[in-house]
Amino acid sequence: MAVGITALGTYAPQRVLTNQDLEKMLETTDEWIVSRTGIRERHIAAENEFASTMGVRAVQDLVRRHPDALAGVDFIVCATSSPDALFPSTAALIGGEVGLAGVAAYDLSCACSGFVYACATAHGFIAAGIARRVLVIGAETLSKIVDWQDRGSCILFGDGAGAAIVEAVPEGYGFQSFALGADSAGGPSLYMRAVADRIPGVEKDLMAPKVGMNGREVFKFAVRVLGDSGQQALTKAGLAPADVDWLIPHQANVRIIDAARERFGIPEEKVVVNLERYGNTSTASIPLALQEAVDAGRVKDGDQLLFVAFGGGLSWAAGCLKWYGGAGAMVTGAAAEVSA
Numbered sequence: 001m002a003v004g005i006t007a008l009g010t011y012a013p014q015r016v017l018t019n020q021d022l023e024k025m026l027e028t029t030d031e032w033i034v035s036r037t038g039i040r041e042r043h044i045a046a047e048n049e050f051a052s053t054m055g056v057r058a059v060q061d062l063v064r065r066h067p068d069a070l071a072g073v074d075f076i077v078c079a080t081s082s083p084d085a086l087f088p089s090t091a092a093l094i095g096g097e098v099g100l101a102g103v104a105a106y107d108l109s110c111a112c113s114g115f116v117y118a119c120a121t122a123h124g125f126i127a128a129g130i131a132r133r134v135l136v137i138g139a140e141t142l143s144k145i146v147d148w149q150d151r152g153s154c155i156l157f158g159d160g161a162g163a164a165i166v167e168a169v170p171e172g173y174g175f176q177s178f179a180l181g182a183d184s185a186g187g188p189s190l191y192m193r194a195v196a197d198r199i200p201g202v203e204k205d206l207m208a209p210k211v212g213m214n215g216r217e218v219f220k221f222a223v224r225v226l227g228d229s230g231q232q233a234l235t236k237a238g239l240a241p242a243d244v245d246w247l248i249p250h251q252a253n254v255r256i257i258d259a260a261r262e263r264f265g266i267p268e269e270k271v272v273v274n275l276e277r278y279g280n281t282s283t284a285s286i287p288l289a290l291q292e293a294v295d296a297g298r299v300k301d302g303d304q305l306l307f308v309a310f311g312g313g314l315s316w317a318a319g320c321l322k323w324y325g326g327a328g329a330m331v332t333g334a335a336a337e338v339s340a
C-alpha cells in the first residue's frame with residue numbers, strides 16, 4: 001500500500017528575533033552567526049504560546065488549505081522536544097482543540113529527527129491497518145528550553161510548528177523508504193534533563209534544566225550521519241542521488257547542509273533551505289521548509305524528495321518520498337478513493 005503526505009500546514013510565531021537583537025543580549029555578532037550557521041533571524045513564541053497552541057495553529061492552517069483534511073483522522077502523533085507537559089500529551093491537547101477529542105494521540109520524543117520518525121510511525125500504523133488517516137505534527141517552543149546565557153547554542157534555535165496528513169495515496173507515490181537510528185553514546189553532545197538527575201556521560205553540574213550542547217561534536221556527527229542515512233534511504237528505495245529532485249534537510253546549519261549536499265553531489269538549486277529566517281525549529285523545520293517549497297511551486301506532483309534529519313539522542317532519520325499532488329493534494333480527491 002502506498003502511503004504519503006496529502007496535506008500540510010505550518011505556523012511561526014509573530015515575534016522575530018534578529019541577530020542584531022542577539023548582539024544586544026550576548027557577546028556575539030551578526031557576522032559570526034551568519035558565517036558559522038547561515039541563520040539571520042528566528043521566530044520566538046509569545047509568553048502564552050506553547051507547543052500545543054502552535055500545533056493548533058499549524059493544524060488550522062492545514063484545514064484552511066484542505067477543508068476536509070481532518071475528517072476521518074484516527075491517530076495523532078506529535079513530535080516535540082518541548083511539550084507543554086509530559087502528560088497530557090501535546091498530541092492530545094492539540095486533538096482536543098481541533099475537534100479530534102477521543103482520537104488516539106501520543107507524543108514522540110526524538111529531538112530534531114522527530115518529524116521523519118513520526119512520518120515513519122504513521123506509515124507503519126497505516127500499513128498495519130491500525131490507522132487510516134494520521135495527523136502528524138512537529139511543534140516546538142525551543143526558546144523556552146534553551147539557555148539564553150549560552151551563546152554557543154541559543155543563537156541556533158527558533159520556534160515553529162508544522163502539521164501533515166499521512167494516508168494512502170495512489171500507487172507510485174508516497175514514502176518509499178526510511179533509514180532511522182539512535183545511539184545514546186552521543187547523548188552527552190546534545191541533551192536536556194527531565195525526571196532523572198543523571199544522563200550517562202554528562203557531569204551533574206552541567207545538568208541545568210536547559211538544552212546542553214557540544215556544538216563541534218554535533219557538527220561532526222551531523223555531517224557524517226546525514227550522508228550515511230540519506231544514502232541508506234536512497235539505496236533501500238532503489239534510487240541514486242541523481243534521482244533526487246529536492247533534498248529537504250533538517251534546517252540546523254547551512255554548513256552542515258552544504259556538506260551533505262556535496263557528499264551526494266546534489267546541486268545547490270535542488271536543496272530547500274529556509275533556515276536564515278527560522279533558525280533550527282527542530283521537529284517543525286522539515287514541514288516549514290517543505291511547505292514553503294510547495295507554496296512556491298518548486299516541489300511539484302511526482303517530484304522525488306529526500307528528507308534527512310539528525311538531533312539529540314543522538315538520532316538520525318532519512319526518508320524518500322514521491323510527492324503526491326504538488327501544491328495541495330486535496331484529501332477528498334484520489335487519495336480518498338484509494339483509502340476508501
Ligand code: COA
Nearest residue numbers: 028029032036112151152155215216218219252253310311
Ligand atoms: N558568538 C561569537 N563567538 C562564539 C559564539 C557566538 N554566538 N558561540 C561560540 N563562540 C566562540 C567560542 O567561544 C569559540 O571561542 P574560542 O575559540 O575562543 O574558544 C569560537 O567561537 C569557536 O567556537 P566553536 O564552538 O568551535 O565554533 P564552531 O565553528 O564549531 O561553531 C556552532 C559553533 C554551534 C555554530 C557549530 O558547532 C554547530 O552548528 N554545530 C552543530 C550544532 C547543531 O546543529 N545543533 C542542533 C542539532 S539538532
